[in-house]
Amino acid sequence: MYKNMKYYDKKNDRLVWEEQKATSDFWDNKWKREDLRKIVERDGRRDKLVRKITKKFLVPQRSVKILEGGCGLGHFVYSLDLAGYDAYGIDFAARTIAKLKEVFPDLNFLFGDVRKLEFADEFFDGYWSLGVIEHFYDGYNEAAQEMKRVLKSGGYLFITFPYLSLLRKIKIRLHRYPAFDEADFNKEKFYQFAFNDETIKKDFASRGFRLVLKKPLDAVFGLGGEISFGSSFLKKLYGDPNIIFKIMRKAINILTSWFCGHIVLLVFKKE
Numbered sequence: 001m002y003k004n005m006k007y008y009d010k011k012n013d014r015l016v017w018e019e020q021k022a023t024s025d026f027w028d029n030k031w032k033r034e035d036l037r038k039i040v041e042r043d044g045r046r047d048k049l050v051r052k053i054t055k056k057f058l059v060p061q062r063s064v065k066i067l068e069g070g071c072g073l074g075h076f077v078y079s080l081d082l083a084g085y086d087a088y089g090i091d092f093a094a095r096t097i098a099k100l101k102e103v104f105p106d107l108n109f110l111f112g113d114v115r116k117l118e119f120a121d122e123f124f125d126g127y128w129s130l131g132v133i134e135h136f137y138d139g140y141n142e143a144a145q146e147m148k149r150v151l152k153s154g155g156y157l158f159i160t161f162p163y164l165s166l167l168r169k170i171k172i173r174l175h176r177y178p179a180f181d182e183a184d185f186n187k188e189k190f191y192q193f194a195f196n197d198e199t200i201k202k203d204f205a206s207r208g209f210r211l212v213l214k215k216p217l218d219a220v221f222g223l224g225g226e227i228s229f230g231s232s233f234l235k236k237l238y239g240d241p242n243i244i245f246k247i248m249r250k251a252i253n254i255l256t257s258w259f260c261g262h263i264v265l266l267v268f269k270k271e
Contacts, residue, residue, distance in 0.1 A: 007180035015194035027093040044078030060084035069114040070132035115142035134192040157268040162194035167260040209268035216261030
């Protein structure tokens with residue numbers, strides 16, 4: 001039971017994934033790369049989303065400080081630095097951060113916990129959280145408190161997480177997910193949640209954040225993970241570098257993210 005499955009938690013209106021617990025060792029092993037420099041520079045230069053969205057709200061200049069909390073391999077920090085921001089990245093995957101600091105000594109990579117940031121109050125103009133809050137089984141409250149604390153008044157919070165897309169809501173209504181039983185659930189196998197984005201919006205509004213943008217993303221992954229027919233093709237489509245597949249992937253994401261996006265981007269302004 002619960003192996004590599006999604007379950008619907010009716011009480012909290014969210015999906016619960018059981019795969020492998022997202023510990024620091026899990027991420028270090030997942031991100032272990034001998035060609036780290038090549039990967040970070042390639043993906044950092046290719047990044048359009050983070051750079052484009054950031055520029056929409058914050059003028060690129062070295063006086064503008066931006067933190068990525070949970071920076072992983074660091075390519076978005078590299079991208080933001082290329083764009084002209086004073087970019088910082090923090091993660092609790094110790095070996096990954098140590099390697100990043102070795103390979104990119106001029107960039108601001110730091111080992112730490114997003115729930116206990118070692119920065120002064122109102123230090124940052126922007127804060128990116130890309131796929132982080134869904135991994136806290138006991139809730140992301142501490143991480144959210146730190147987001148608010150280190151952001152300046154008028155600063156922007158950019159946050160992504162798996163969410164209940166229209167497709168997932170339809171499947172919930174049709175009872176296509178097994179019911180979540182907390183008493184029977186092994187917390188050591190918990191991987192992530194998919195939240196109702198309305199719940200997240202209300203929570204951050206109560207913390208003094210005003211929503212300024214919502215953007216569903218990653219329709220190919222979201223569709224491939226929710227349907228059985230054609231899922232093998234969609235999985236191939238998701239990662240294949242072939243130019244035809246890239247065009248198809250972009251078209252599907254543009255046309256269907258509103259229906260089956262795997263994640264959603266919410267941009268908040270701290271009032």
